[in-house]
Amino acid sequence: xxxxxxxxxxxxxxxxxxxxxxxxxxxxxxxxxxxxxxxxxxxxxxxxxxxxxxxxxxxxxxxxxxxxxxxxxxxxxxxxxxxxxxxxxxxxxxxxxxxxxxxxxxxxxxxxxxxxxxxxxxxxxxxxxxxxxxxxxxxxxxxxxxxxxxxxxxxxxxxxxxxxxxxxxxxxxxxxxxx
Numbered sequence: 001x002x003x004x005x006x007x008x009x010x011x012x013x014x015x016x017x018x019x020x021x022x023x024x025x026x027x028x029x030x031x032x033x034x035x036x037x038x039x040x041x042x043x044x045x046x047x048x049x050x051x052x053x054x055x056x057x058x059x060x061x062x063x064x065x066x067x068x069x070x071x072x073x074x075x076x077x078x079x080x081x082x083x084x085x086x087x088x089x090x091x092x093x094x095x096x097x098x099x100x101x102x103x104x105x106x107x108x109x110x111x112x113x114x115x116x117x118x119x120x121x122x123x124x125x126x127x128x129x130x131x132x133x134x135x136x137x138x139x140x141x142x143x144x145x146x147x148x149x150x151x152x153x154x155x156x157x158x159x160x161x162x163x164x165x166x167x168x169x170x171x172x173x174x175x176x177x178x179x
Contacts (some may be wrong), residue, residue: 010048011087020085026081030094031126034078039098039106040122040167041066041091044144046164050088054172059089062119069105070095099125107133115175116148117144118168144168 023040024053029091031039042061045055063082070093078094093101106121113119121133133140144167153159 005108015120016087019085019090023090026092027124028126030079030092031124034094035080035126036096037102037126037131038096038124039091039093039102041093042120042122044118044168045086045088046144046168047161051084051086053167056084056089058118058172059084059114061115063091065109065113066091066093066106066121073097073105074101077144078153079122082142088116099123099128099131103131103133115171117142118171144171163179 023042027038027040033066041133043055043059043062048162059141060093075095075097080093083089084092103123109176110116110119110121123133142148143149144164145159146153
């Protein structure tokens, strides 16, 4: 199922928090309903604008890449959903395969695909909950601007929002401008 909304300007913090709660409720519902691991995909979209042509195109590449990964490994997909929201695109897959292996492959995509740093794959197991990078003995995500741990830069506001948004836009533009 795909739901499409028109591209909009910036969104409020209240709308972002409501979207996060709704996403968590969908995740819980799927875990309960299907009793299989789920992949939840969102984008790293700094700044107030969460829905743009750039972000929709980036999500399109992420969707295609994840579908290809699942197909290559022949992991059965029980359910799939894509939502195009003013708070940013979101996707869910329910996959019949061990969650830790799914997470490892999703992290590999985040780390090796040219746009992967802009993808946020969360993997959940019905028994263990969220499968984090630490369960795979991996480091936390790196900053988009300086390659230091992302949480430290975000917490200290080391980089201006304009600098981070510019970096994201340059990454996206570079991908789509390639030969």
